[in-house]
Each structure stands twice: as structure tokens, then as C-alpha cells.
Amino acid sequence: MSLRNTASNPPSEKFWEMDFEAVLKHYTSSRAGLSKAEAERRLSVYGPNALPPAASRPAILRFLAQFNNVLIYVLLTSALITGLGAHYLDTAVILGVVFLNALIGFIQEGKAERALASMNALLEARCTALRGGEKVDLAVEQLVPGDIVLLQAGDKIPADLRLLESVRFAVDESMLTGESIPVEKKVAAIQTADILAERINMGYSGTLVTRGTATGIVTATGPQTELGNISRLLDTTESIKTPLLQVIDRFGGSLSLVLFLVAAGTFAVGTLVRGLALDTMFLAAVGLFVAAIPEGLPAIITITLALGVRKMAQKNAVVRKLPAVESLGAVTVICTDKTGTLTQNAMTVTMAETRQSAYTFAGSGYDPHGIISPAATDELRTLLELGVLCNDAGLLPPTEGLGAKGWHIVGDPTEAALLVAAQKAGIEQKALLAQLPRTDALPFSSETKVMVTLHHDHQGACFIVIKGATEEILKRCSTLPEETTEAHWLERSAQRAEQGERTLGFAIKHLPKAQEILQERDAEHGFSFVGFVSISDPPRESAKRAVAQCRSAGIVVKMITGDHALTAEAIAQQVGIEFLGPAVTGEMLEGASEKELLRLVRSTNVFARVNPEHKLRLVEALQKDGELVAMTGDGVNDAPALRRADIGISMGKNGTEVAREASRMVLLDDAFETIVSAVSTGRTVYDNIMKSLVFILPTSFAEALLIVLAIALGFPLPITPLQILWVNLVTEVSLSLALAMEEGEADIMQRKPRAKNAGLFGAQETLRTTLITVIFITLSLISFVVTQNMQGSSLILSQTVMVNMVVLLEIVCLLSTRSLSETFIQKNPLVGNRPILLSISIVFVLQLLFTYLPVMQDLFGTTHIGVSEWILLLALSLLGFLLMELEKPLRRYLLRRK
Structure with a gap:
């Protein structure tokens, strides 16, 4: 049987529903990887693991396109008539005007196009794979279906993968799903995963590994990946003529x-x-x-x-396109992404609660400068120290070459947020770990919902720190702070969740004697609860003001995100997006008829858990409803809707190159308020x-x-x-x-x-x-x-x-x-x-x-x-x-x- 018949078209197979042995068999591969000869043969069958180059018009076509205007046709007709009448000076003058007009538009559009990079930059990288049982360093373009790829924190996943093994493995998929929090991955087969964000045993091309290690088998490359699917959507999505050009015509x-x-x-x-x-x-x-x-x-x-x-x-x-300037003045609806557009795309500790008080944290992003109110007490310092000890992330200051990015992180964004909060209280990670070094750890998993670390103080005393979802931590505690109950902490945690925030509880257990290895049973009971922190991807400070200005200008703001409905509703409320009704989810959009879709876009201003096809349908439905739509976004998942919108607006700092390529306007500062200007x-x-x-x-x-x-x-x-x-x-x-x-x-x-x-x-x-x-x-x-x-x-x-x-x-x-x-x-x-x-x-x-x-x-x-x-x-x-x-x-x- 030929390889094509064996492997078929990768996206047509639901690999997340298959156990990994079945996937290996499907690709006639093994845990040792493909042989060199087989890999070369498959490369000739499937082609390189690269997206098709973004279609670019030759300069001559861009110049000729400037003449595609009814008024220009009229002028050319007038030139013809004057020429037939032997009024050659009249003819020359009119033709000169037409040429000058075309030259101005050509030069301006050329400047904008040269300022943007191509789509293929997303795949310009190398990776580690197994070929014949040996590790090899490969150009990403050489990967083929059936290859075994090794991944670790910091890697960009080079192709679509079905995971075979994983250790504390998490991936930032916000570029595809819009969800801020990295996805904890596992290898077991799953049966209900129609939405990409729920396929937790898959890795997708272009997404970023934030934690752990994993091994996966390549299931799709190049155009057949989810990223390639969006690229095809982009190719088949028509851009539309601006209102001014329509009226002028x-x-x-x-x-x-x-x-x-x-x-x-x-x-x-x-x-x-x-x-x-x-x-x-x-x-x-x-x-x-x-x-x-x-x-x-x-x-x-x-x-x-x-x-x-x-x-x-x-x-x-x-x-990028001259007529897009005028389109902004006619916009009636702005469809905005949440992550990185209305929010900072940086997880932040906004509040911490101990027995004594609730503390708020000022500041933005990963910059560790900000005021804690009220001032940090010993109880709060203890809570923050536990957050630093039970932590695998790193926080790095601005360095030469990276100054424009400011403070940056290594590892999980949620854990990095804990380091930032601690530094605001003067707690340094390196100094604390030198004083209370770690001897063992049990990594976070989706099953236990906790992370556990073992520490000593150089003087024979040992203790265990545990962190995780507040309700999970409370179950493992035998001691609570004085004058508090479990119901009190659960109620306080639920209140933060209603605001779209995530809470992490912390507890400590002092051991009666020295211990060097952690067992699962060590994390089951006997802890003393210390408190919890509330973490969110906070709204930009300017977003609320910008949304209010849009409202006064008669412009409706609608949030369209891949994140959870509760989080989306909370952020929408915080930035002042008008509440019409509960969030509509991608699942509700999936089978909606055109009539039902029209009803849904009128019924709410918040859409959650949506995929690229949903975004595109929403933009088209709004346009059919008579709206002139601007679409803002920064991820690959936004690109088709950016292209279809009356004006697509992408982010220049944190946006992907695919999004910038699809848009008509790029915001250099990624600020929503720049749209208002x-x-x-x-x-x-x-x-x-x-x-x-x-x-x-x-x-x-x-x-x-x-x-x-x-x-x-x-x-x-x-x-x-x-x-x-x-x-x-x-x-x-x-x-x-x-x-x-x-x-x-x-x-x-x-x-x-x-x-x-x-x-x-x-x-x-x-x-x-x-x-x-x-x-x-x-x-x-x-x-x-x-x-x-x-x-x-x-x-x-x-x-x-x-x-x-x-x-x-x-x-x-x-x-x-x-x-x-x-x-x-x-x-x-x-x-x-x-x-x-x-x-x-x-x-x-x-x-x-x-x-x-x-x-x-x-x-x-x-x-x-x-x-x-x-x-x-x-x-x-x-x-x-x-x-x-x-x-x-x-x-x-x-x-x-x-």
C-alpha cells in the first residue's frame, strides 16, 4: 500500500481519538523514528514543511491597479476624445494627471508592503527529531508525517503533532485559540474535542512550549497543518472595496x-x-x-x-492600503480580540489574601515595579515566598538587544506572575532559593491540580510547599488560619473567579525529620493553609477609555475570543463593553443557520471559545446586517477575519506576521486607543x-x-x-x-x-x-x-x-x-x-x-x-x-x- 493511501490527508483523521500506538501504526513509524531513506521518500511525497509563500503582486501589477477606478476611466475617455479632436495639449495634460495620481498611490502602498515581513517567518527554525533511533538536528522544512520530534520548554512546535510522551508539558496556544493560559498537555486519547483548544494530546505548528518536555509524532506538515488551514482560509477570503471607492465608482x-x-x-x-x-x-x-x-x-x-x-x-x-484611511471613518462595529488587544497578554497577580487582609498589586506586565496596598506584612511575605519556592519560571531584566521588550520571562506565565508579585515586595528568587534550596518536586498535572516542592534551611529543618487551585489546596489542609473557615476561603475564591480571574492557593507542611525525596502521599494531607493569590491577564489601562470613546462616536465594540466565556464576560465588563446578553460560544455558532447567526450577532457583544471559521462567519454576518466592520487581532487565528473585514487592524509589537500580512492597518504600539485616534x-x-x-x-x-x-x-x-x-x-x-x-x-x-x-x-x-x-x-x-x-x-x-x-x-x-x-x-x-x-x-x-x-x-x-x-x-x-x-x-x- 502506498504511503499516500496509508497516511491519507492528515486533517481528515482525528488523531486525538486514537491511542499513540494506533497513530504509529497509521504512519508505519516507530518510537525510534523513520529511517533516513524513508524520510527522504516521504519528503518527496508530501513536500517541505513550509507554508506557501504569501502571494505578492509584481510591481507592475501594483502600479496598474492604481488605474482601476471609474473616475480614471472617465478621464482616460476624455483624453481619447480630446486626442481625436487633435487637441493634443489637452490630451497630454489629462494623461499626465492620471499618471501622477497612479504614481502617488503606487509609492505609498509600496512603502507599506516593504515594511511587513512574509508569513513563512513562522516556520524558519530548526528542531530535534529521531531518525533511526538517533537524535538529529533538522531544518523544520525537512519534517515529514511520521517523524518523531522531541520538544522542550522554549521550543516552537514545528508541525502538527500527536503527543506520545509528556512530562509536565504545557503549550501557549494563544496565537491559535486566543486563550491566555498555557494548555496542560497529556497523551491519553480523548473522544470529545471538536474545538482545537480541547485537543490536549495534540501540539500545533507555530505554538510555543512554555514548560516541560514531550515526544510527538508528526501528523501534518506545511499546508496541511492547522496553521496551513488558516493560510488557505486567508487565500480564499476576499477583501472588499472600501466605502469611498464604492461611492466614487x-x-x-x-x-x-x-x-x-x-x-x-x-x-x-x-x-x-x-x-x-x-x-x-x-x-x-x-x-x-x-x-x-x-x-x-x-x-x-x-x-x-x-x-x-x-x-x-x-x-x-x-x-498598508491608502483607501483604508477613509474606511475607518465609516466603521460601525469593531470586532476585537481579547488577549493582547484589550488585555496586556501578561499574567499578573492583581490581589492576594491572607488571614489579616486582602492586598492589591499595582503595575503592569512583567515589570516588577509596583505598589502593594496595604503595605506588605509578614503574612503576605510568607505567602509570596511560597509562590517563589514552588515555582519553575524565571524573570529576566531588560538586556541589550531586548530593551524594547522590557522585562521578559522564561517558563510558565502564571508562575512568572508570582515572581513579579514577590519582587514588588522585595523578595528575590535567587537569594530565597539559596537560603531555602529545593531538594525534590512533584510537577503540576491536570490530574492532581497541584505542584509540590520539598525544601530545607541548611540547619536540618525540612518543609513542603504546595500550590494549586484553591479548592484543591484546602482539601489537603488540616489547619486553617485563625478565625477562618474553609467556606470563607471558598467564597472569597469564587468571588475572584466571577471576575474572570484564576486563584492559586498555597499551603505549607513542616516535616518532623529530614527528607530528600517526595512521595505522592506527602501531598495528600497535613498542610497549613496560608492564603491565595488572584491572577489574571488584566485589561490595558487605556482600553476602558478607548471603548468609551467608541461608544460616543456611535461605534459598537464586540469581543471575539477563544478564551472561556466567564473570563471574556469579566474583561468585557471591566473595559466597558455594552452588555446586551450572555456570551455566545463557538459551540452555539457551530450549527447555526444564517438566520440564527444573524440573531446571535445582534444578541450579544461577547463571543467566546471561537475558532477562525467562527470569526470569519461573524464578520460576514455583521456585514450582511449592514455594518461596516473593523476587526482587530494579533494571532494567526485572526488572519482570515482580518482579511474579510472592511478594515483589518493587526498588532505590530505582539502580533504575528500572518495577522499583519492580512490586515490593512498595523498598530505599532498595540494600543486599542490608537484605533480611536x-x-x-x-x-x-x-x-x-x-x-x-x-x-x-x-x-x-x-x-x-x-x-x-x-x-x-x-x-x-x-x-x-x-x-x-x-x-x-x-x-x-x-x-x-x-x-x-x-x-x-x-x-x-x-x-x-x-x-x-x-x-x-x-x-x-x-x-x-x-x-x-x-x-x-x-x-x-x-x-x-x-x-x-x-x-x-x-x-x-x-x-x-x-x-x-x-x-x-x-x-x-x-x-x-x-x-x-x-x-x-x-x-x-x-x-x-x-x-x-x-x-x-x-x-x-x-x-x-x-x-x-x-x-x-x-x-x-x-x-x-x-x-x-x-x-x-x-x-x-x-x-x-x-x-x-x-x-x-x-x-x-x-x-x-x-
């Missing part, structure tokens, strides 16, 4: 249709009704296309997004884009309608296509760039998120654009007609006056559009946005050159204008500014009536 499509109909109608009226020549009407059609299309808009949007990226980077948020920036970016639109579109619409009116009324063209390009690409872009630098409005984080399917313009923007367009058309026509009727006037003079009228109206419109609600005076006009003054100065100089420089006159068909024309222009501009400012209270009045 709809706007571009609508604009194209309307523009085509208006151009066709104008052409028909001009040729059939007015009897104008075909070449004249073709020129008019070209002018209409050039006028109606906001050529500078794609560049303005790209530059505004790029400025948002830079601002976010200054606040520890790296954006990013949301504020995202909303400001969207506001500034809308301001740019409200500033640009009236000019484009007015120019197009002026041409339509001229054809309909039999006037000559009031503005030429090349003059329109000057307005749209030089003065318009120069001025609107200043709007990209506007600071956020005062109420930006008190607004509700905008609707996911909202159009480009709401009622406010539509009214503003309509009224400003009317102002532009009316005052521009007045300037053109008045100039036409002046003595000695010419068409060129009237066109020159009109171009200057449009530019001056743009300047006053810019000043008015800094806020769509506040007046010009309220926005602090002199110092509120200094680039505004610079932009106006530059445009004014350019306009003088456009009007008076001979080479510009020859190129654009302009001429000198005199003092009387300037007086007319300035008077009409002032009138236009007053009308634009009066538009704001008028609009508010109309909207209130509506």
Missing part, C-alpha cells in the same frame, strides 16, 4: 452617463436647432467633456489619503475629501453648464477647453490641496458613523453644491455679459475676464468651504490653516502670469484686462463670498423645514 458611473446624455443633447441642439457647423460643435463637445470632468479630483483624493497615512503613522498606526483621522480625511468635492464640483458643473447655455442661447463659447484645463488642473488643484490639511471639526468624534450605503452626497452637500453652482454660473455670466457690452471689448477679453472670475470665485469658495457648517470667522481664518493663505498667494501669482505673460496669452488665448475689469471682478467676488456664507444658515433652515 457609483459617482463616476453616474457622471459618465449624465455627461454622455448632456453632450449628445447639446450636440444635437447645436447642429439641428442652431445650425452650427460640425467642427464647431465637436469643439463644444470637447469643451463640455473637459469642463464637466473634475480632472484634479483623483489626485486630490489620493493626496488627501496620503496625508492621512502620514498623520496616522505619527500616531503609531501604519496604513485612527478613527478620528479617518473621519477627518473623509470630511476633507467631501470639502474638496464641494469645492471642486461647483466649478466643473458651472463650466459645463455655461457651455450648454452658450450653445442653447446662441452665444460664443465663454471659456475654451484649454482655459478650462487651466482652471481644473492648476488653480483648482492648488487651492483644494489646502483643504486636505484641515484639522478635524470639533464634533468629529461625537457624530454617528455615516451610513454604509450612503451616496457620495448627503442633503447638506447636495444643497451646498447646488447653491454654489448657481452662484458660479450667475456671477460668471454677469462678468462675461458686462464685459461683452463694454466699449472696445472682444471675445478674447470677455473669455479672459470670465476665467479670472471663476478663479476668484474659487478663492472665496475655498475660504467659505473650510467648514460646511461654521462661518469663515468661526474657523479662525488667519491661523487656523496656514497652507490656505499660501495656496491663495500662489494661485493669485499664477493667475497674473496667465493673464499678462505673453507666452501664456499665446498658449491659452488670453489678453490684458484693465482696472475697470478688475473692479468688476473684485466686486462680484465679494458678493459671491457673502452669498456663500449666507448659504450656510439658509441651508440649515431648509434642512430643518424638511
